[in-house]
Amino acid sequence: MKIKFFGGAGGVTGSKTLLKIGKEKYLVDYGLFQGASENRSRNWDQFYEASEVSAVFLTHAHIDHSGLLPRLWRDGFRGDIYCTRETYKLCRILLEDSAKIHEEDAAYANKKKYSRHKPALPLYTRDEAVEILKNFKTVEFENEIEISPNIKITFFWAGHILGSSFIRVAYKDEKSEDKVIVFSGDVGHKRNILLRPPAPLCKLDYLVLESTYGAKLHPRIPAKEVLGIYLNTILKRSGVAIIPSFSVGRTQDVLYLIKELMDENQIPSAPVVLDSPLSKKANQIFRECFGELCVKSEVLEKGSIYPETLREVQTVNESKDVASATGPMIIVSASGMIDGGRVVHHVKEKISDEKNGIILVGYQPEGTKGRLLLDGIETLRVHKEEYPVKASIFSVNSLSAHGDYLDIIDWLKESKIDPKFVILNHGEEKGSKHLKTLLESQMDYKTTVAGFGEEFDLDHIY
Ligand SMILES: [Zn+2]
Incomplete structure (x- = not known):
């Protein structure tokens, strides 16, 4: 198994991770880059042959995790997108809304003539959003699904927004040994106003963990x-x-x-x-x-x-x-x-x-x-x-849907996991480094921080 980070690494937007198992390729999330213009310009890059990717496993509907999926369709992807029923319903409204904004932005740029491209084109269109939504396949929480003889996936409740999940990927490594990697997606916490806290993590070998609030604590005042x-x-x-x-x-x-x-x-x-x-x-x-x-x-x-x-x-x-x-x-x-x-x-x-x-x-x-x-x-x-x-x-600044570093450490402790290796993503440098220090000192986890474009060969290195 090789995993490569094409977004949500060294930053909190554009989450996308490529998984390679033998000749099979999968993606976890396919989010939009947001914020500074140099960051947003990455939305136009194509990092690999989209048509070679068999499926996408989508943790949740937030646009920084799902918002580039219509672009993937334009680039030639025709596989299935697995997610929960709630995530699909939310993606239906969010992707259409996002496409509308891109179309309006392009039309405005053409009217004001400020685009370098003539004519300015939308990143993707509403038609492309409608097309990619046809490829969504909804799954039940905690119900294992066989994607190929090599790989099975299970979605567990992550407590972040409606439908949000962490995803367990069970696969056979090069020596045909059974291995498990979990992608946390965005993780919630026990103080959420409406939602249940995240389910405990399952037994795993490798963990890809978000670190948005790796260096910050939310106020505890209700x-x-x-x-x-x-x-x-x-x-x-x-x-x-x-x-x-x-x-x-x-x-x-x-x-x-x-x-x-x-x-x-x-x-x-x-x-x-x-x-x-x-x-x-x-x-x-x-x-x-x-x-x-x-x-x-x-x-x-x-x-x-x-x-x-x-x-x-x-x-x-x-x-x-x-x-x-x-x-x-x-x-x-x-x-x-x-x-x-x-x-x-x-x-x-x-x-x-x-x-x-x-x-x-x-x-x-x-x-x-x-x-x-x-x-x-x-x-x-x-x-x-x-x-x-x-x-x-x-x-009012205590309404975040992300757990902070104390919440994350509590969740890991309560889950009683023993990972071989933890890779931190979805965080600014300061947050990821701080959480890495805590996981190494408090939990004794071997931990690294993913860089943009960095690949990890889990079968050979760890
Ligand atoms: Zn999110």
Whole structure:
């Protein structure tokens, strides 16, 4: 078995790992590179013959793990993509949405004539997204599937987002000995608002482990308490609370926390408006998949995760009505970093009134409007106009869907595994190195950090 890292190595986007067993080739994940333009330009590279790859094993639907699959189809891949039913449903909305953005970006570049390529082409199209989705094959959790006489795969619950999995690959090595390698994908933790903690790891020889929060700890203060304080502050002065939120996962967490706070009379009852077509679709998938496989039992007992006063807005006209309405009111809208989507209009309308407030609930990268607000900017430039920042700017930063390094170490300890070798991926250099040090000192694991383009021959070296 040889494995080679073509993404999610030395960074947290573009996750893709090639597996070679004899002449057979497989991929684990096929994610989009995001962030800096030199990183994004890698989305156009073809690292190998896509037509030679037999199948893709997809850990979860996040676009940094699935978002380049339509491109793989364009490059000639025609094999199956194995994933859970929930991951397939989420990919249906996320890949189509991603293709739409790429098409719109290309059209805009052509209109403004700023592309080096004439004409500018989308990275992939909606038609290509539709084509690749036909190749998806859904699997049950913990149900072993034979892919070829050499290789069997099993998906286990990873506790990160709906449908997320770590994948066990059982295979015969060059000496025909049985071996197991596990790909963690992104791993959740026990403090997730809605989802169960990850299943314990199974017996394994090799582990490819994510290290996103390899050097950071999340605050242990319950998000509900913090959100409650901020919402009370804004609603009691009849203001509008705007919560910019990512559509899949974070939006459902936030809506559930609002429901609990209102049901327990910890905040005043007020209209809650969800204004994001993608979040509305994600809510629908959450309703369809609301079951014991992924969701915590105490959440299932409530019967619903949505506040009674919730209204899901669809059309642009409805959205405009919401933007001109006054408080007390809560608006949840995408994107989570205020770098696009309908939330930008709501922020523009409400930011210059001190009654209102903006509650950021996720990581805000450099260069985004969310980050500027967090850093205390006095005027915000939106659509070429300056708006004085008078509204309160709040932040809830304990809602990550990734486990931090203490969560990861707990998970490994509880799983009682004894790996021959651990390869860390999906992390910035600092995080991966820090986690490597901890795994070597605390767990006695032989550990390395994968580099971009690095190949490991597991049959010969370890
Ligand atoms: Zn993820």
